[in-house]
Amino acid sequence: MKRKINILITASILGLMALSGIQAYLINNTYKLEKDAFIEETKRSIFRFDDNIAEIDSIYETIGDLVINQIIDYKRGLLQKPAFLSDFAKTRDAINSRYIELYQNTFKEQGVSHPVKFQKRLKSIVLLDSVANDTLFFKSTKEQSLHLIGDNFDINSAYGINNSQTTTDTERDYVEDGLQKTINFEFQVVTQDYFNIDGWEQEVLRRMSGILVLSIFIFALVLVLLYYSIKNLITQKKIADIKTDFVNNMTHELKTPLATLTLATKMLKKDDIKQQPQIVDNTIQTIERQNKRLQQLIDQVLNNSLGYQEIQLNKELVDIEAYVNTVLDDFMLSQKSKAIRLNRNFSIQNQKVKLDKFYMTTALLNILENAVKYSDGDVIIDCMVNSTSALNISIKDYGIGISNKDKKQVFDKFFRAGNTEVHDVKGLGLGLYYTNQIVKAHHGQISVESKEGKGTIFTLTIPFH
Incomplete structure (x- = not known):
């Protein structure tokens, strides 16, 4: 597909160059004819x-x-x-x-x-x-x-x-x-x-002003139409790729719980298993866990796809340091698969800020969880909070980082940095998109700094008013 688009773009550019050459030739001939006519007209006059x-x-x-x-x-x-x-x-x-x-x-x-x-x-x-x-x-x-x-x-x-x-x-x-x-x-x-x-x-x-203006208008119109046609074609290709990636990721995420549910159902049908209550209870718990996981996946697709205009905030005045520490403590309690060192640094001047605790917690946890997902070995996370002119929360990891190419799309819906066909890291590409929407709903901004192999810094800026 990419090769076809490149061929189409090249052909379009060559066609535009040919059209430009023909138009320049015709304008030049018209110029010469007008010049000769003007000179002859002057000759006849004098x-x-x-x-x-x-x-x-x-x-x-x-x-x-x-x-x-x-x-x-x-x-x-x-x-x-x-x-x-x-x-x-x-x-x-x-x-x-x-x-x-x-x-x-x-x-x-x-x-x-x-x-x-x-x-x-x-x-x-x-x-x-x-x-x-x-x-x-x-x-x-x-x-x-x-x-x-x-x-x-x-x-x-x-x-x-x-x-x-x-x-x-x-x-x-x-x-x-x-x-x-x-x-x-x-x-x-x-x-x-x-x-x-x-x-x-x-x-x-x-x-010649009339024909020149008309020629420039036509050329500009063709150029704009060509630009938007190619842009739309590339956009459609990106959308198609995103849809394909999303379907592949969703399929991958659904396979494990569905396979587990299928296996658990088959086990419950066996007569010898029915005679062992402990195994039946364990199997039922497994079904419940996998059912809950499936429900979470569906909720993630439904809820995390909301735009910032659709998010209804319930803001309240919170103590910045206490709130951030609570989020970080809850995060540390939920992480048991990796050894994590979380460094905290607070520079607090304004003690209070108005925000929606539920949504902001979701945004911070999305970034913190990504820091864990995309780090090899022991995980080190630095959380720096500053509240001078606005609330600035920076979360820095020392993981695999993000390429310059991917940084431009990291907040796009369904986008996943790196090789989307390798599923070592689970996800649907909605977390950072949703985080960005939450920050926008608070009239704030989120930025990313990263180098491949050096780690990543996400900075959330929330205004006080």
Whole structure:
């Protein structure tokens, strides 16, 4: 059964992991699709935003005039290619803040609700000639291209929009050596527009919030259902094991008196036995003893199964030291099978406590009897009583002890520590359960400390009020 449960748990965990993997894959794909849709939506919103905006056109003309003047200087031999547009940053700084303000206002008018940064970059300038073109400026990658105008941001995380190629035929007059001259040239400019969205991840996640919440809810629901299913399965197995152990223990406890009763009944049927009154009397006494034992077993199952809510206490004010000594004395008188040394230690401050003497005596005797049952050879028991802030009764033995695993269940109904299939120690697993219920009925607590082979300490704490 245990192997089947382990297989089921392993299969459930693997299934949950597979479900988690599939869900993560689907969420990741949805995230990518939402991201692409968001980027495309932004592209459409700002695509060619600068068309038909006069003030932006005048800014482009300023940049164009600078490029034309640099080309004229180049053609006149006053400027070398490596220095082409090397001081362009000065011109950009003069006009850039107004350009950024203009395009941000335009984006707002176009309904772009999220913050977008925009820039235009120069890729190449080529002088066109029927014989041979002359490349004045060329950068093969977007990282190397020149930032013409717009916000400054990491170009590697940017998205491209327009790749614009413009051809211009220009004729300009200039003065050289006191003479006015005219220069004609045709050039081609290639630019690329880029944009970057601050916090686009949050925007995409916001759009996915519905599916994310639903996915998390479904995953949590499956996890909780799996947890409770496995927990209930294990609980049912424990209950089944407890029932089996109880039936085995009860069967074992009933076998001896029943066998004795059967044998005694057969003896009474024999004619020769009937003629011997002494043997008949002894046999009848044996029947009475075994009948009483059977009745005790039944009463133990019925009475010791009560929960603390069902226990009706009849509390009375008792003298702590006198009461505990009486219980210990009665216990010592009832134990004749083993040599027992009982050490008593009292630290009494509050002399009186209210409790039900009948039930509390039962609780203490259950612990004391267990100390005898689970001790090998001579039995040593220490009983320590303290009544400072509450009544604390500690009963310590030096027996076989309880394992850490069993300590967690030692107060459970029908549970017996150790190997439940070995019946060297008689019992039904009800004594400590009933003791715990009695202490709870007094609004108290019971704790256990134990190490295997070192003994056990049970401590009962009963409040004064």
